[in-house]
Amino acid sequence: MIGLPLLPVITIEFFGSGFAIVLSFMALRYAWSLVRLQPDNFIWGFLFSFCIALAAFSLSRGVGHMLRIILVYSDHGAIWKKLSPFSGGFNTMLIISASAVTIYYHKGLQAYKAIRSKAEMLTAVNSQLATSAEQLRQLNTHLEEMVDERTRNLSESEKKFRNFFEKSKDIIYFCDINGTITNINPSGRRLLGFNASENSVNFHDLFNNPKDLHHYLRQLLENGSVSDLEMECTGKDGTTRHILLSANAIYDPNDAIIGCEGIGKDMTRMKTITEQLISHEKMASVGQIAAGVAHEINTPLGIILGYTQLMMDDFKPDSEIGVNLQVVERQAKACRRIVADLLKFSRQAESVKAPIDLNKIIEEVLSVTEHTLHIHHIRVVRRFAAELPLVYGDGEKLHQVFINLFNNAQHAMEEGGELIVSTGKTAENVLVSVQDSGSGIPDAIQNKVFDPFFTTKEVGKGTGLGLSVTYGIVQEHNGAIEVESPVVDPITHTHFSGTAFHMRFPTTDKKNVNDEEHQ
Amino acid sequence: MKQTLFIQSIGLPVLLVLGQTESAWALQSHGAPEGIYVHQMAHLLFMGALAYLYWHTRRSPVLVSKGWKYLQLFCILLFCWNVLAFIGHTAFEHLVATDFIQRESWGEQLAPPLSVTKVLYFISKMDHFLYVPALIALVIGLRTFYLEARMEAAR
Numbered sequence: 001m002i003g004l005p006l007l008p009v010i011t012i013e014f015f016g017s018g019f020a021i022v023l024s025f026m027a028l029r030y031a032w033s034l035v036r037l038q039p040d041n042f043i044w045g046f047l048f049s050f051c052i053a054l055a056a057f058s059l060s061r062g063v064g065h066m067l068r069i070i071l072v073y074s075d076h077g078a079i080w081k082k083l084s085p086f087s088g089g090f091n092t093m094l095i096i097s098a099s100a101v102t103i104y105y106h107k108g109l110q111a112y113k114a115i116r117s118k119a120e121m122l123t124a125v126n127s128q129l130a131t132s133a134e135q136l137r138q139l140n141t142h143l144e145e146m147v148d149e150r151t152r153n154l155s156e157s158e159k160k161f162r163n164f165f166e167k168s169k170d171i172i173y174f175c176d177i178n179g180t181i182t183n184i185n186p187s188g189r190r191l192l193g194f195n196a197s198e199n200s201v202n203f204h205d206l207f208n209n210p211k212d213l214h215h216y217l218r219q220l221l222e223n224g225s226v227s228d229l230e231m232e233c234t235g236k237d238g239t240t241r242h243i244l245l246s247a248n249a250i251y252d253p254n255d256a257i258i259g260c261e262g263i264g265k266d267m268t269r270m271k272t273i274t275e276q277l278i279s280h281e282k283m284a285s286v287g288q289i290a291a292g293v294a295h296e297i298n299t300p301l302g303i304i305l306g307y308t309q310l311m312m313d314d315f316k317p318d319s320e321i322g323v324n325l326q327v328v329e330r331q332a333k334a335c336r337r338i339v340a341d342l343l344k345f346s347r348q349a350e351s352v353k354a355p356i357d358l359n360k361i362i363e364e365v366l367s368v369t370e371h372t373l374h375i376h377h378i379r380v381v382r383r384f385a386a387e388l389p390l391v392y393g394d395g396e397k398l399h400q401v402f403i404n405l406f407n408n409a410q411h412a413m414e415e416g417g418e419l420i421v422s423t424g425k426t427a428e429n430v431l432v433s434v435q436d437s438g439s440g441i442p443d444a445i446q447n448k449v450f451d452p453f454f455t456t457k458e459v460g461k462g463t464g465l466g467l468s469v470t471y472g473i474v475q476e477h478n479g480a481i482e483v484e485s486p487v488v489d490p491i492t493h494t495h496f497s498g499t500a501f502h503m504r505f506p507t508t509d510k511k512n513v514n515d516e517e518h519q
Numbered sequence: 520m521k522q523t524l525f526i527q528s529i530g531l532p533v534l535l536v537l538g539q540t541e542s543a544w545a546l547q548s549h550g551a552p553e554g555i556y557v558h559q560m561a562h563l564l565f566m567g568a569l570a571y572l573y574w575h576t577r578r579s580p581v582l583v584s585k586g587w588k589y590l591q592l593f594c595i596l597l598f599c600w601n602v603l604a605f606i607g608h609t610a611f612e613h614l615v616a617t618d619f620i621q622r623e624s625w626g627e628q629l630a631p632p633l634s635v636t637k638v639l640y641f642i643s644k645m646d647h648f649l650y651v652p653a654l655i656a657l658v659i660g661l662r663t664f665y666l667e668a669r670m671e672a673a674r
Contacts, residue, residue: 002619003628004637008628009644016647023654037668044668047661058654072623088554095561102568106575140651 012068017036017062018159024058027051042112053101057094064091070446171243171264174250177257179204191243191266193235205235208240216245220260224249230267238495240443242267276482283471290452294342299338305332341465342452342490344397344472351394351476353507358398358430359384359423360389365402366421373406375417385424389507397473404466405501411457412499429479430507435500441485449483470501479505528567559608566601569594584667589660594654600646607643609638 014398031051034044053086064087071080170187175181180203184192194201207213212231219226229245247262308329320400362384370380391398409419417437441449450453450471455464474481485499573594575585613636620628629637 003630004633004641005626006627006629006644008640009641012645012647016651019651020647020654023658025650027654027657030658030665033665034661037665037672041668044664047664051657051661054561054654054657065642073625074622085554088558092554092558092561095558099561099564099568100570106571109575169649256602383600 013065017065019057019285021055021062024051024055028055029139042108042116042181046101046108047172049101050105052096053098055099057091060087060090060094064088072133074403109397140282168263170266172262173203173264174259174261175203176259177203181350182259188264191235191241191264192233193239206235206426208234216247220247220249220257224251224257226262231264238399240268242271268496279450283468286452287472288344288445294339295336298339299397300342301335303438306488307331308332318326331353338463338465341463341469345471346399351397353392355390356393356398357388358396358432358505361387361395361398362402362421362423364433364458365399365406369403369410373410373419376410376413378410378413379392379418381418381420383422385422388423389425389430391430391505393477393505394473395477401470401473401503402434407438408466409499411435412436412440417498424509428507429504432451432503432505433502435487435498437496437498440497441483450481472505477505479503528570529564543597554613555608559605562601562605562608566605567599569598569601573598584661585662586663589656589663593653593656593660596649598654600639600649602651603643603646604651606639607646611641614640 028048031044031048034041035048038044051371057318063084064133067087068080069263071077071083103331109165110178165185169187171191173184173188181201181203182199189195192201192206204213209232213230216226216231218228219229226245226247229247231243231245232240233243234240243263243264244267246264247260248398250255250259250261254257308325312322312325312329315325317323317326328490366380366382373380406419413436415417419437420433420435420436422433424433445454445456451469452465452468454468457464471481481501481503483499487496487498487500489496573591576591576594616622618637620626620629620630629641
């Protein structure tokens, strides 16, 4: 029976040991290169330590195997017997070392991960800090410029809105939840008639009509805003104004109303003009009706008067029939005067026009009426403008205008007073004002004073045609007449009791121009 | 998990070996068999360490480089080498002088008849067929790491 030869095995063992030594040191070299390349990498550090242990083991084991083969098979077995325990001991120790390195890799890796995590965190924080520092540096660098620019923008914006607030012709106001005005622009103060020193003015108190106030507050509460609310208010100076109001509620962060801000447009003049336009239209219509009625009545009235006068020839004046006929004649003539007035109002009466100096016309009328006015303790004040332009008009009719106005003034000043007659001029018009210091005309009837047959006098004392005739004559002269009561001083805005009639007549120059335009 | 593995791979064999001692002395003498016992325990410890290293490199999602695959191959081969070495040492302990012919000469043979122990011993003597490839795998793995790290550094 043949044994199993061990020579091939010994050969493999010898050369294998050599290869193992070489390979283990190659591994160690790569591990060392890795550590040098990335010294902070724990895994490379572990592999390096492991490779040291493994290389030492391979060296110890390889050298041991090779020595054993050389010594034993060269009859030096005794030497190997002495070296063998050292070789085995080294081998064992190095195996344990390699194992220990691997086992401690676990804890080391955990520590490395924890440190790396912290390091990454610190790196991230450091990066953020660097970014923040850079931003802060840039911010700091540009802070002054930014502050300057924003301050400038803010200042411009503030100036713009302040200018708008201060220069606006409308009322701009801010008030708190109770309606107390916290801020209002100069136009608002002027229009509402109070000065800047007044601290506590309640906007709600300015409403004349409680329904308007209720509507205003309800709209603010429900919709948060009010649009185009027409309100009538009386300012602190007693002036009644018509305001077109738009306002918005102001809310706090909890959406609770804490006040309001609004803009009000003074529509008083617009309203007056509108009413005047309506009045003019009405007067034109009434004039047409009056003219028609006057024409229709005039003819039968003439017949009645004619027949009455014929019949008066047939009866003695002191007979009963003669007396009755005189009454009929007198009343018929009264009717004719009324009809004549109606025709004048409706501008149907014939007129002869020529250039006229109104100062002269007024003076002529005053020369007749001033005595009567003095009897009634009325002082006449003349404020005639010098070199008044001429007016193209009918002198007789213009006499009638001033007679009617002076008569009205006399009736308005039963206890006496002052009648101021003033004339003036503009580039295109001659202005005449007749102002009395009487009781004035209530607001409610100011629009009716020019209506035919409208009178406040007792029955029988006036026909109600005086101002209607005046209105008709002024209109016939392409002029305009307005009533003002109470009278407001245009400079001081002080109110005076009484009534003023302001008339405007085109000058002859303008008249000529208009005629040329018509031609 | 790690503790269980540790006990199974290292602790249990150690306990079994120590459990065979007959008496405990204050100053214990170290007899002849102690060397081979310690050496075998060292192989067991090394196997446990390699198993852990293999397991850890497999489960770590960050260790995805190709180099780790070679390192894992190294762990497997070296683990097998340890097993083979352990078997070889054990087999050698069971062989006696008569199991060899022309001992300590170039014509040395394992005497017939061949037994399992003899065959195991014979095979285990060629453990370099595992050890050398294991080291080759380690060298390739480390070289891969090095090249990658160098490329990264270059970037």
